[in-house]
Amino acid sequence: MRCAAANIVQKVGFLSAIILLLLSCFDEGISAMLDDHEISLEAANVQLTIHIPDNEIANSASYILIRLDRGTGHDQIEVIFLMKDGPSVTDLFKDRLTVTLTNRRRVDMLLRNVSALDAGMFRCFSSSSKTIIPNCGQLLIVIRKPDPPTVKVLPSSTAVVGSSLHLVCQTHTRSLPSGHGLTSQLYWYDESGTYLDPYLTDNQRIHINEDNQLVIEQLRRADSSLKVYCTSADNTGDVTTRIVSEPSTIFQVMPEYGPTVQDIQSTPEFEIDHVVHKSIGQSISYRCQAQCVPSCQIMWMYRPYGGAAGFGEVMNLVKKNVLVLDVSRTNEGSYRCYAENNHATVYKGFYLEALYINNPFVEINGLVRSNARFVEGDTSVNLSCDFDSNPGPLVVWSSPLKTILSSSQRAVGPQEKLTSNGIHLRSYSSHYSLTSVQCEDSGVYRCVGSNNISIGEGRIHIIIMCSPSSADIPGLKLLSDYVWDIPHALSIDFIIRALPEPDIARIMSGVKGQSRKEEIPKDFVISKIQNYDGKSYLTKFTLTSRRNLDMTDADRMFIMTIESSEFTKDFSFRIRPRGAPREIFNLTATDINHDSLSLSWMPGFNGGETQTFAVEFRIQNQPGHQDEPHQLTEEQAWILVANNLTDFPIGQLIKVQIVSLRSNTEYVVRITASNKLGTSVREITITTTDPPEETLGVGAIIGIIVCVLVILAVVAVVIYFFVYKKGRGKHEDEDDDDSDEVGTQEVMAPKQQQTVSLLDQGDIQHLKETIDEEIQTIT
Structure with missing residues (x-):
């Protein structure tokens, strides 16, 4: 294999030679025929000549087949069959290819309207085999416009201020076949488009060397304004077939240098070791930047006031170059902005003094x-x-x-x-x-x-x-008695005052001497709310039975043991079935004399509803039983002396005074407790005392008694007609708004009460005048 390395090095320099050497040597056939090639532009006509060698392979072939090898690695394209009777062009090329065979050793081919698909090595093969005839063929290079080249820094070069920078124009040929072996021609320009002639820039700080590299000696910071680009063309040796690429992307020279203190800039600006006074809660924000290439890593460092340790990095910053602080006592101290790249490290700092609490x-x-x-x-x-x-x-x-x-x-x-x-x-x-x-x-x-x-x-x-105790909160106080509708499950809410937090440890219950242990949660479900109303010492409990209560649970007493980590205490309550009020108790008659007496009693359980009391009395029934009212005489009928007495405050002693009674007479007093669900009755028998001794003579006394009897008879007749005939209906139609006040109440004697209650003022005045006349006559 023969590679034209020496010529390449002379033309394009060492680096370009290496690239072209690799491209030119990829294919042995192309390399062998490098000097025997034809160059054509697309859509042009080209003349190709192939010489058939005089060797055993060529001479022994029954015919010679010329194939096109495009260098793509795919199957080769059949072009011409050189038969003994002459050449035969394949259908793919017959419209564009004219073949002339001279002395069976020279093949002239005129290829018209050349395309990129025609580029490649035209090779000779023995018959239809794949045996290549050596030294038989010709390379056709189709020239196409190169892609724009790329400007790069030579790897062995650096862009550090003070050093030499070497720039390389890396080409991207599009001519075919890909291993055509043509060198590239390079052209350098500045940003304005001025061509940088290698001969004119020689011996200058900025020049083009023999390897077509753009060299900047003694690089400066100011060179950052320098911008260059390059173009390239495949070197065909003929300007008529040379096509120049579009310009490369403009390359801006970026000199690298380390920062100095003067390169550090802050916003807002602060002087070196400046003291910043800030109140706690206020914010400070300093943006730190530095002029350096490559870009500096900016970092804020901190050392607390009085701290013995060195500086440490300020953490939790959104951006490392922006110091944002809410000033507090703990971040008072020294702050430094460090700027660092691979060339230098410098800092600039201030001191933060906090005004705080x-x-x-x-x-x-x-x-x-x-x-x-x-x-x-x-x-x-x-x-x-x-x-x-x-x-x-x-x-x-x-x-x-x-x-x-x-x-x-x-x-x-x-x-x-x-x-x-x-x-x-x-x-x-x-x-x-x-x-x-x-x-x-x-x-x-x-x-x-x-x-x-x-x-x-x-x-x-x-x-x-x-220690646990019941909280005195309306509606949530643990009561001694709970009225319940039977049959329904028991469910009560109450609040316990206790710390630490209490729990219901166990529940016992008993009724009529029989006791039992209530299992939790089998018999009762307990839920609780801690910190009721935001108060840690209040705990709300809800106690719910799993079964419905029945009448066997009437007056059942429950005992709860409530425990905390420090205290234990028992609480009890009783279940009262809702219904008619219970009988009053402690019914007592006091201050009994000849014409009046006082009664007092304690209210019984009200049955869960508001109860009132009515007080009645009558003369003791001598002829018959009290349950046989038809046997009672008119004098022995029940007389209402007080009605709608209220049980308020609940459970307090109630007192009533009855006046204008007969002396030395046995009375039955009846107290009836009523609510909307029923009534209960309690009676007491009382005998008034003898009248006090009089100083009048016997005759006068007898006369007065006779007169009084006569008057009473008259009054009785009047009352009979006015009360029992007329006033009775009126009295029964009155509503229950006549309730007496709780406490000691004075009740008029029966006859006088009826007169006051049922006669109008004219009748009363007439009776008074009649009585006065009778008394005057007797006297």
């Missing part, structure tokens, strides 16, 4: 801690907050309910302290004390300190442990 350190009874437990009672708790502040703060204390406990007070201090990490603290102290703590004192206490810069807040969580 931090959240305090908290203490409980002299110990540094933020929470503690105490038992309810006479315990005293001393709270303290130590603020790291500059300047010192005014402090306000508030309770768990956010109630202000004290007016603002100036904290005591400062005391200088040095922490383990070297940060200096300016400590100011404030105190608050609690005495005789209760469960309700539990919660988070706050100390808020403020200065003219900002505020700081400390929180101290105090838990005052207390």
Whole structure:
């Protein structure tokens, strides 16, 4: 194999020679025929000549086949059959190819309208075999416009300021076949399009060397404005067949250099070691940039005030070159902007001094801690907050309910302290004390300190442990009695006041001497809500039975054991079925005399509904039983003396006074308790006392008694007609708005009560005048 390496090196230089050498030597046949080739443009006509060698292979062939090898690796194309009787062109070429055979050794081919598909090696083969006849063929190179070349930095060169930069124009030929072996001609231009003639730039700082490389000696920063490009053409040796490529992309020279301190720029600008004063909570933002090529890596470094360690990288920045800080006590110190590339490292810095107030350190009874437990009672708790502040703060204390406990007070201090990490603290102290703590004192206490810069807040969580008890919250208080509709499942809500958080450990129940253990959750389901209404000492429970209550559960007593980690306590409640009110109890008659008495009683269970009381009395039934009212005389009928007495407040003693009774007479008093579901009755028998002794004579007394009897008879007749004939219906139509007030109530005697209640003022006046006349006559 023969490669024209020496000629290539002389023409295009070492690097180009290597590239062309690899291309030219890829195919032995092409390389062998490099000097025997024809060059044509597309759409032109070309004359090709092939000499048949005088050798054994050619001479022994029955015919010679000329094939086109395009160098693509695919099957070769049959072009001409050289038969003994003459040449024969294949159908693919017969319209464009004319063949002339001279002395059977020379084949002249005129190929018209050449295309890129015609490029390649026309080879001779013995008959139809694949045996190549040596030294028989010709290369056809079809010239096409090259793709734009690429300007690159020579790998062995560097673009560092002060060094020499070598630029190479890398070509991209499109002529065929691909291994045609033609060299490239290169042309350099500046940005304005001025051709850089190699002869005119010789011995200048910027010149083109013998290898067609653009060389910039002693590279400067200012050379960054230099822009160049190149074009290329396949060297055909004939200007008529030379086609120049489009220009390469413009290459801008980028000199590399390391940064200096003067190259570092910040926005906003700060002087070296400048002191920046900022209040805590304010923000600072510094953008750091540096003039350097390649681009510098920008990094902010930090060393805290008083810190013994060196500088460390500022973390959590969105962009490493932008320092954004919310100023706090912990980020006071020195900051440096470092600019670094592979040529140099420099920095520029400032000092940040913070005006601040931090959240305090908290203490409980002299110990540094933020929470503690105490038992309810006479315990005293001393709270303290130590603020790291500059300047010192005014402090306000508030309770768990956010109630202000004290007016603002100036904290005591400062005391200088040095922490383990070297940060200096300016400590100011404030105190608050609690005495005789209760469960309700539990919660988070706050100390808020403020200065003219900002505020700081400390929180101290105090838990005052207390034994479980029922919280006095309307609708959620654990009651001693629960009225329930039977049959329905029991479900009650109640709140327990306790800390720590309580639980229902067990439930026992009993009725009529029989007790049982209620299994959880088999018999009862328990749910609870902690921190009810935001108060840690309140826990809401919901207790639900899985079965429906029945009448066997009437008056059943439940005992719950409620436990916390510190306390255990039993609570009880009773189930009352909803219905008619129970009988009153402790019915007592007091202050009994000849014409009046006082009654008192305790209300029975109201059956779950509002109950009222009615008071009636009558003279004891001598002839018959009280259940046989038809045997009662008119005097022995029940007389209503009080109605709609209310049971309010519920469960308190009720008193009623009855007046104008007969002396030395046995009465039955009946108390009826009523609600919308029914009634209950309780009776008591009472005998009035004898009348007091009179000072009148016997005759006068007898006369008065006779007169009184006559008057009473007249009054009885009048009452009979007015009351039982007319007034009775009117009285029964009155509604129940006549209820007497709770407490001691005075009730008129029966006859007088009926007169006042049922006669109009004219009747009353007429009776009075009649009685006065009778008495006057007797006298």
